[in-house]
Amino acid sequence: MTARGVYRWTVLAVIVVCAVVSYAVISHRLGGPAAPKPGPRPDFQLPFPCGEVWTLTTYPGHDDYDIDFFAASGPTGGRTVLASAAGTVQWAGWSATLVDGRPAPPGSSGTRGGLGYGVVLDHGGGWFSEYGHLAADPQVRTGEHVERGRLLGVVGHTGSTSVDHLHYEQLDDTRDPKRTRGNGDKVEALFDGVPSGITSDAHSPDQTRTSRNCALTSAPPPA
Known part of the structure; x- marks a missing residue:
C-alpha cells in the first residue's frame, strides 16, 4: 500500500x-438520570397571623430573593411568627458567627453572619422555607411535623442584625444537585399564590401584604 x-x-x-x-x-x-424536578409548590402564606399587615423589604447586599419583614404599623419586635406552610422541621435552634469566625453566644445580635435563633422547614418535593432572627429559642424542634399556622417563635433581632425584623426565604432544593440549599436554590417567594415582588436586592421596591395565614376552615380576610 x-x-x-x-x-x-x-x-x-x-x-x-x-x-x-x-x-x-x-x-x-x-x-x-434526568435532572430532578420540584414537586407541587406549597400554598405558602405570610408567616404571620391572619389579617396582619406587613411590609416586605430588601437592601443592597442582601441575596436577591431574601425578604425582611417589618410590621406595617406598631412595633415589629415580639410579633408572632407562624409556619407559612405545613412541613417538617429540618432545623431549629441557634446559628451565628462573630467577625473572627467563632460561634456567637446564643442570643447575641449584630454578629458577622447567621440567622440567630431560626427555623428551617422542609415542605417536601424539594421546597423549603427559612425564618431568622427570632427573639428566643424556637417553639418547635428538629424532626417535628408542623401544620401551616403553627407557632415557630417571635420576631427579634438575634444573629446578623441589630434591628427587629423577620428574615424569610423560600427555596427549591432541586435546583442544586448537591442539595446544599444555597443561594442558587432561592426563588421568588409566593404568598397565597401571588409573587412577592422581591427579586433583586438593589431594585425591588417595598411591598405591603395582608396575611391570609388563617385557620383552614375560616374565610380569608377582606382584600
Whole structure:
C-alpha cells in the first residue's frame, strides 16, 4: 500500500473512532438520570397571623430573593411568627458567627453572619422555607411535623442584625444537585399564590401584604 493509501486509512480510522465515541457520549447523556424536578409548590402564606399587615423589604447586599419583614404599623419586635406552610422541621435552634469566625453566644445580635435563633422547614418535593432572627429559642424542634399556622417563635433581632425584623426565604432544593440549599436554590417567594415582588436586592421596591395565614376552615380576610 502506498504512503497515500496508509494516510487515507489512518484518517478514516480516526473519523470512525471519533464518531463512535461521540455516539457513546450522547447516548449516555440521553439515557442518564434526568435532572430532578420540584414537586407541587406549597400554598405558602405570610408567616404571620391572619389579617396582619406587613411590609416586605430588601437592601443592597442582601441575596436577591431574601425578604425582611417589618410590621406595617406598631412595633415589629415580639410579633408572632407562624409556619407559612405545613412541613417538617429540618432545623431549629441557634446559628451565628462573630467577625473572627467563632460561634456567637446564643442570643447575641449584630454578629458577622447567621440567622440567630431560626427555623428551617422542609415542605417536601424539594421546597423549603427559612425564618431568622427570632427573639428566643424556637417553639418547635428538629424532626417535628408542623401544620401551616403553627407557632415557630417571635420576631427579634438575634444573629446578623441589630434591628427587629423577620428574615424569610423560600427555596427549591432541586435546583442544586448537591442539595446544599444555597443561594442558587432561592426563588421568588409566593404568598397565597401571588409573587412577592422581591427579586433583586438593589431594585425591588417595598411591598405591603395582608396575611391570609388563617385557620383552614375560616374565610380569608377582606382584600
